[in-house]
Amino acid sequence: MxxxxxxxxxxxxxxxxxxxxxxxxxxxxxxxxxxxxxxPSIVVAKQNNALQIFALDDAAARLGLDVGLPLANARAICPQxxxxxxxxxxxxxxxxxxxxxxxxxxxxxxxxxxxxxxxxxxxxxxxxxxxxxxxxxxxxxxxxxxxxxxxxxxxxxxxxxxxxxxxxxxxxxxxxxxxxxxxxxxxxxxxxxxxxxxxxxxxxxxxxxxxxxxxxxxxxxxxxxxxxxxxxxxxxxxxxxxxxKPLPDYIVEKRFAEPVATEAVISATLSGLAKMLVAAMAQQGKGARRLEACFFRTDGAVRTIMVDTGRPVTRPEMIDRLFRERLGALSDPLDPGFGFDLIRLSASRTEIVVQEQRDLDANMHDNDELAALIDRIAARIGGKRVVVHLPQDTHIPERAVLAAPAQHHLAAAAHAAWTPRVEGEPPLRPLRLFERPEQIKVIAQVPDGPPARFVWRRATHAVIRAEGPERVAMEWWRAEGLTRDYFRVEDEAGLRFWLYRDGLYDREIVQEEGKAVQPNWYMHGLFA
Missing domain, CATH: 3.30.70.270 (Reverse transcriptase/Diguanylate cyclase domain)
Incomplete structure (x- = not known):
């Protein structure tokens, strides 16, 4: 160390x-x-509206060229x-x-x-x-x-x-x-x-x-x-x-007298370094939350592999497994070139491990297994792609749920307070909510109600059942956005949609050049 x-x-x-x-x-x-x-070779850059020597090699320096000399003068001294x-x-x-x-x-x-x-x-x-x-x-x-x-x-x-x-x-x-x-x-x-x-x-x-x-x-x-x-x-x-870079909390490394290039030696080295790292952290009662493995090639190239964990890791076999998952999922394989002469494993972020009673609590073991599973998936596909949804204190549908990395918000998701669903009642929110509402073309409409016929994605739908409206107003401190009236509708094929009207309905239709001006309608989600 x-x-x-x-x-x-x-x-x-x-x-x-x-x-x-x-x-x-x-x-x-x-x-x-x-x-x-x-x-002789030189590098030129434009300075003071003229190309001047920015850098030069030994051969150019021996000819009397220097940094700052105009390119025209340099070519006059050395045409080649x-x-x-x-x-x-x-x-x-x-x-x-x-x-x-x-x-x-x-x-x-x-x-x-x-x-x-x-x-x-x-x-x-x-x-x-x-x-x-x-x-x-x-x-x-x-x-x-x-x-x-x-x-x-x-x-x-x-x-x-x-x-x-x-x-x-x-x-x-x-x-x-x-x-x-x-x-x-x-x-x-x-x-x-x-x-x-x-x-x-x-x-x-x-x-x-x-x-x-x-x-x-x-x-x-x-x-x-x-x-x-x-x-x-x-x-x-x-x-x-x-x-x-900030100094890691713990560093262990292995130097080789002769460069190594085989996968077996690299894996064995990482396993040995993981044991050394865990032993060093255990002396102070800490576990790793972020681990970095650095591979130094003999030609000067350096490759760094990083993994994050949702909970402090205190077992070397878990560190070994996370790096195996990460190395196995690399789109650009770890190329040893002529070999690695130094492999380093560091814990750049650590936390104190809190001792808990786990023998009699089955939920505690389930949570540990879930956290370990999330860590392995995140190591393979990336931590930002494994998310949990947290409820937000707002009525705006697209802002009511926040997608957060599961590794860092698993405990918050487990204790999140969601609005309970009334038994026997249909769901108020669709199973699939679009990230951006898609505008639809209304062909026929019930006054002060939902569309009777509309076109969405070049397909025509005839509404046979409708529920609503559910009025959602934008927050008063936000300048953008109109009041929305949401409707749950079902077409003749049994497909159920979540539509909304952007703006309030006005019974006194305003005429502009003989055409009625109506609020726009949008598709915001699909029910199961």
Whole structure:
């Protein structure tokens, strides 16, 4: 189980300076569409009404090209230049995928847009042989995947990020942040362009020059925000990072010296992790309400499978069965690729298990079996598709019932108070209620009554029996909607319908161009 101690804070900053072009080249390589030659490649984006270089590879950089150079100038320098359009959404997706892969090192991963990440590695570096070994492993794998990377470790996020812009692989000991960043240029701080320009004009070219000035002078000239940024870079203050995902309550994982790809090994690993997870939760009397299984492939892809439960789960065999149902129902099968080198099981939501007397209560066992059945069905087809209906305090038919997920509202449904049906009387509400009422065409109508003949879905119905009206008025606080008069009608074929008139009947028919204006009629449901 992963443990995070409360010792000194350590942040690893990861920067991918050429993410846009690396992403494109990686996609071309994976699709076997990469060109045979090694022509310089750039990514362009429209800025200031002109196409400018947004990212470039090593070959383009060696020719003297740089970010911000107009495309026309770049083509003049290198006519054989390969040009790609920028796609910031795809870049963000790639950065999120890399962040998912970094979860193998720590669950506390934060985005540092547009091309950076923060990893809070406090208390977990011993699992990887120390900070240097962890940094080397992370960078080597990303480099093998085709990404240019720069990384650094320091006591604050801003200090580590500042170092990655000019120094790769630097590990700053506690209390040495100020000495590490002093020789770096002020542009490494990542401040606004106006602030960087103002510092250079004032003769402050490196961070040490700025740090030597009084803080009130810096604040008066460049603002409190820049002063706070400087203090964090020097290690004099700190600010927490914002992880992409909340830290799970419990985490257990299994690492493999050799990647595994067989279904039997994966199932056995999940079963073993389930036992470890249940044992850890049992020590504090808790059960899992949401479980996540993460499968880390050797090529950097990560697949996450999630299941929810209606009641706290405290048995490993139940966890094992839920994941078997979920994996068996995947439309996109779990592809191991070249194999998984890490499988993690976590409980992201837990609850205290309340001990209850169950031996003498048959209803309690029935409820447990029903909840377990709902969990298995939800794991297979999705929790939002298994619903219960809860009564609402309204007379409007389409709002009288609320469909809620059964996993989270099973107890409320069991104690719901429904209007009892009078014995011997026909049902007041249809068996099937349409989500949206469908308009019908009235051919003949009884004055102040239901239609005598009407057309619905291109079929004509002659009404032989009718009951009503049942008048339903809209709530006074809602502006939309007219008063409705509902009728239960039966046609000559024995079909029974629930119709309503949208608006009150007016005996004094208004004439417009010789035609009678009547309220509209709608079909709202069907009786059995």
């Amino acid at each position: 992963s443990a995070f101690s409360r010792n000194r804070r350590r942040i690893l900053s990861l920067w991918l300076p050429r993410l846009p072009i690396d992403r494109i080249k990686r996609q071309l390589w994976q699709s076997d569409a990469a060109p045979a030659n090694d022509d 230049l390969r040009v790609f359009d920028a796609d910031e959404a795809a870049d963000a997706h790639a950065l999120n995928a890399i962040a998912d892969w970094c979860d193998r090192f720590t669950p506390l991963v934060a985005l540092d847009p547009p091309h950076g990440l923060f990893l809070d590695i406090t208390g977990c570096v011993h699992l990887f042989g120390g900070e240097a070994a962890m940094l080397r492993l992370l960078c080597d794998v990303l480099t093998a995947q085709g990404f240019a990377v720069s990384a650094a470790i320091a006591g604050t996020a801003v200090c580590a990020r500042t170092l990655t812009r000019h120094v790769h692989g630097r590990i700053v000991a506690e209390g040495e942040e100020a000495d590490a960043v002093r020789p770096l240029p002020v542009s490494a701080l990542g401040a606004d362009a106006a602030v960087a320009t103002g510092l250079r004009r004032a003769g402050l070219k490196i961070i040490g020059d700025v740090a030597s000035r009084a803080r009130h002078e810096i604040t008066a000239r460049f603002g409190a925000g820049f002063t706070t940024l400087l203090e964090q870079a020097l290690g004099h203050s700190d600010a927490p990072i914002s992880p992409r």
